[in-house]
Amino acid sequence: MVERGFEDWLIPQGYCWQCGQGMNRASGHPEPPRPGDFTLCFSCLSLNVFTPFLSFRKPMLAEYELALKDRTVQRMRRAMIEAKEAVARGES
Numbered sequence: 001m002v003e004r005g006f007e008d009w010l011i012p013q014g015y016c017w018q019c020g021q022g023m024n025r026a027s028g029h030p031e032p033p034r035p036g037d038f039t040l041c042f043s044c045l046s047l048n049v050f051t052p053f054l055s056f057r058k059p060m061l062a063e064y065e066l067a068l069k070d071r072t073v074q075r076m077r078r079a080m081i082e083a084k085e086a087v088a089r090g091e092s
Contacts (some may be wrong), residue, residue: 001019009033014055018046028076038063038073045080047073 009026011033014077016023016077021043033039035052038059047067048056065071 004060012055016041016046016048017058019044038067040077040080042080045077
């Protein structure tokens with residue numbers, strides 16, 4: 001699936017470190033995810049970091065600090081919050 005130049009990447013089944021939600025896709029980037037890249041859980045919106053096997057782990061403090069300054073991460077988080085709110089209002 002391609003949307004506005006971004007791919008929807010299939011990845012090995014992994015689970016959010018925070019809530020345990022299963023994830024097997026990475027979206028919103030023109031290249032496949034790499035170890036150390038950030039991703040957000042759509043279920044709980046927690047920050048996850050890709051491992052060398054493209055599973056997920058809890059970020060270290062320094063990674064949290066980087067994510068707070070990363071405009072892309074913050075933009076994606078806001079977009080996910082807005083999408084969840086729209087669904088809750090019955091707009092999707």
